Amino acid sequence: MLTFLARRIVTGAVMVFAISVLTFTLLYSTGGNAARRILGDFASEEAVALRTQELGLDRSLPEQYFDWLTSALTGDLGSSWFRAVQVNEELGRRLTATLSLVAVSLLFSVIIAMFVGVLAAVRRGTWIDRVIQTTSLGAAAIPGFLWAIALVMLFALNLRWFPATGFVRPTDSIGGWIHSITLPVIALVIGGVASSAQQIRGAMINVVNQDYVRTLRSRGLSPRSVIFKHSLRNAAGPGLAVIALQFVGMLGGAVIVENLFNIPGLGSLSANASIQGDVPILMGIVVIIAIIVVVVNLLLDIAQGWLNPKVRVS
């Protein structure tokens, strides 16, 4: 188990490093033009050259990357090219909104998808199964932002139950926070449940058809034990893999949902930074998200190993 963990941590670190190298190469390859973009078309050549030098963009790419990496390791991700803000402070501010949105959505979608998926598997072939299958197929096919827009039109503009835009920090008011993230969470949960319920159903059916389930039944155990203790336990591994995929998908979905609902998270920050060409901010976002994904995957790997005796007991 320990070697397994150590290997995963090293793999994760290498992954983040590789992503940072690739992203840095992509983002900083335009070098000289950056200062012109920042200063505008009317700035003099001298000013542009000076700015290029100030930003260190006149140096070679490996040199720049080494600089970025050494400061990044001390927690300094540089400062924005367009605003007087430190990247790590800005990211820190934005991270709470995104993470709270994604964590709550993931939690709900996992619980609902598990319930619905297991229900469909257990009641296979009944009308419940058919309803679940058809709805999740349809819900997964339609892009998430269409659900978000539909939710805004119905619950915010017509019924006025929830605000259409804005975000209240949980530290300011818990009630306000819940109120402000309800619609965005629903928008993310619809897609999340739709895409994972099918897979959980499949994983469950796969287990139920295993030989050992028949043998367990041959011992006269209650269906409750056979399904909810033995089958569910064995389907949990594939289920966790579904959650891992789901998490990455939701981070991507959050970019659009944050913009539609005007939530000051990483998603809306990255859209703005992308339009402006605020490279340090984008670089920071990619690396932070890569780290989050790696950490979440590591946690899921640990859970996976803990669930699987073959990994745990060795």
Next chain:
Amino acid sequence: MSKQNNAPPTALKRLLRDPQAIVVISILVILGLAIIIGPLLSQFDPARTDLGSALAPMGENGHILGADSAGRDILTRLLFGGRNSILGALLAVSVAVGIGTTSGLIAGYFGKWFDTLSNNAASLLQAVPGMVILLAARSVIGPSMWWMMAIFGVLLSAGTFRLVRSTVHSVRNELYVDAARVSGLTDWRIIFKHVLRVVRGPVLIQAGFLMMIGLAIQAGIEILGLGDPGMISWGGMLSDAFARILVAPQLMLWPSVMLATFCLCLTLLANSLRDALDGTQRTSPATIRKVNREIRAEMAAEAAFYADNPIMMGEDELLHIEALKVGYAAPDGSITEIIHGIDLQVNRGEVVGLIGESGSGKTQTAFAAMRLLSEGGSILSGRVVWKGRDLSTVSEAEMSTIRGTEIAYIPQEPMSNLDPSFTIGYQLMEPMRHHLRISKKEARARALDLLRRVEITDPERVFKSYPHQVSGGMAQRVLIAASISCEPDLLIADEPTTALDVTVQAEILDLLRKVQAETGVGILMVTHNFGIVADLCDRVAVMQLGEIVERGDTVTMFKTHDHPYTKQLFSAILDPEEIREPYVAPSGAPSPAAASLVDTSLVEEAEGRLETKTVSKGASA
């Protein structure tokens, strides 16, 4: 090589027979044609603003679907926009499928360093949400939709790569690929002739889903305001509409409808395609339920007759199967009968062999007796009388009070019949705690005792072990221990030695004989081996194609058998070379089988056993 020329309908024919696929394809074709031809016929310029027609309702000023806030014709923009949206998504799909398939084929077929490298690259591409990478890329390349979709295609290629790689892995070592290699075809010929054929279907299905994702992400970029302002697309229309959602929410309608329709149709088409390519015509769960309802109705009618004509069971009779028919629901809702009305009795303490080759229905008979048939299978008629109760009609709840405590089951393949997630000890204790309502401590003591009884030398260790930590022979001992844990009257053993090594086979047979002698349990022994029959069974029934063709007591059967099939089974036994010593009652020493050099067919053992049996029969007579 093994081309399925006579396989009934091809995947394409099956697809065109699926009504859902027909509807979906028609919609896609109509919309596709409209998008290709429509712009040529349209009288409006999609980009021309006309403030006089701003927000014109449907049908006004010739605007069939109305006009947007700048007075531009919505229908024209939908058709022009569709062209860009779909071409953009197609670009992403082509890039993804091109890169993914090529790299997946190479990695899967040749492996080595390329496999490691590309696999890591794929993990890298999937580690960060595609949307975030696109936003970062856009800051460098500008708002070009084509570049963005091409980059998105590269990100998507990781998924295609994994799909192709795993598909290639699964066929790489198939016999026909080996045969092609041996016959001297070059690797590339094999890839194009054989491997690509297998990969084609799954990739096509995935392309359908990728197309949908491409459409969605393309619109998503527009909604974020990052699209190309000079290009008309569905996402751009949505973005415009969302900006005016308070003034003119109706503008959301048409681009949403188009996008949703396309995405839905692509998903449904990919699903139909999957079903069509699958081809294995599995019976749908809904059909199974329908068939089962019909069967239950018939069984209920039959039950009335049986209630008036109870079976007079002998005092020693445990199980009495009469005119049992078993069938499976076919995809078209009909029933395929596999067991055609068999009779079988097992008496208290008796060992009855049910012998036949694979597919003869012997295992299905055993499952039917315990009501453990696989999904879709059911008892069609006849009765399975157990101590006066007809098991073919009792409720599932009642059945589970009989399973384990009265009738227990020993499976064929030991390793796949233990739950991998629970310790052996737990799996032994659970039924005892459930049925016998004993404390955990007591259950533990009994479980350890059972492990000792099945001659496991280190019961404490095995108790704590997980199934993957023990050998196949050990696992089979555990399964035998589990089967006798609640002191059943009958064991149904489904070829309990077939999956084991030959040396272990003999040990397990000895163990079964010992358990039988100690507990006096009746055994229904399903087997394809007359050696085992001779070794253990008092009586034997020969089964062929779902019918019992001959039966009798073992000794008589070995001397005279009439049915040609029985003769065939006998001739399958090799000639005995040496006679093994008969089984002696245990005296603490390891079983003799473990020490002796054991044959492959168990025939000597069979003959030896037969001899003792004849002797003992003679003695008792």
